[in-house]
Amino acid sequence: MAAALDPGEQHTNFMQWATKHGVEINGIAPAKFVDRGMGIVAAKDIKLPENIPVHGRLAAALALWYSDPSHQEYKIWQHVWPSKSDFRATMPLYYAEALQDLLPRAATNLLINQRAKLERDWVDLYPHMPSISKDLFEYTWLIVNTRTFYWEYPDLPNSHPRLPKKRKQLTADDCYAMCPFMDYFNHSDAGCDPQSDSKGYSLTADREYKAGEEVFISYGTHSNDFLLVEYGFILDSNRNDTIPLDHLLLPLLTREHVEALKEDGFYGNYTLSSEEPTICHRTEAILRLLILGNKRYSTFVGGDDDGSKEQYRVNEYLVQILTKYSRQIIEILEEVHALEVEGVDSKRAARRSSRNIKDGKEAIRSEQKDVLIRRWKQIGDLVNSAIGNLSR
């Protein structure tokens, strides 16, 4: 950081004159800089508002560093990060609208939340950093999104003064840490498990590795829809994969059903998994309410009945729902296949793509379409294998 030197009496007098004539100066002052003449220096620590989640504050700090040529400290690290165009190619946030419209339900919900968080952080922060463009903030926000680690640290009575002393003062959105070098690791559902404590992070191999073999870590027990929206990729095989069933089951409920489920804490969040048990306890509960009525449902959720006697009927009912969904998935896949890709499928698509770029809208890229096709095929396989398991 270049030293800020005393500007001299003339500048102090001018500052007083400007203030007297209505110029409002808050927390800054004129100063002299070597080779740059006069400039403005922070006259006290200027902090970003404290009530904004760490995600937004980290993104703001990175954006300010990026745009300040004198801030060289982290440039060597920033040079190894993905570019804006890498994010544009992979993150559903930048998918063309026609492609976003065909995202699976879980991914759509995650994308809506992500966009809302990003917008909230931008609206809260841009008044404090008028020189930063939204484009740059979006980029650094995604850097934070894809490269930070969750840091569940204990209470730290003797910690560094910058760290909050009590864990419980923080929400999950505050437990973010950026870790140079650790952020090289790609994710696998069976990767090494990073450990953290008040000193930082460490990683130990989970098994033997041959030289040249990729060493993965696990970012957490994430479904492929989560990985797609938050990180821009999906795994070919993911033992933590699940799909939500809410959009299939909630429309079947009466008002009385909704009240009963809400009262018991069983409303929503029904999932189908790639691993056994295929259906979660919540799904077992809602299905019993739908098929067997209030009394049998209550004995099941109350734990007085394990529900095994009616399991056949429950499975049969769900198989009917899933079979219908499986047909819908085939239709969705046909729609995705029919989408025109930038500059490949036809001259019309190419013309539209250049028009879209001028409009600031994205065109569909073939690799994005391929990811979506793979994802819908995975969902189809998951549903069909559940139908097979439940029909046994």
Ligand SMILES: C[S@@+](CC[C@H](N)C(=O)[O-])C[C@H]1O[C@@H](n2cnc3c(N)ncnc32)[C@H](O)[C@@H]1O
């Ligand atoms: C923490 S960074 C890992 C390093 C990153 N690959 C890079 O080039 O800097 C997370 C990003 O890596 C990519 N990534 C991580 N795991 C992946 C995987 N299993 N398959 C494909 N891409 C992956 C995604 O783009 C994700 O947003």
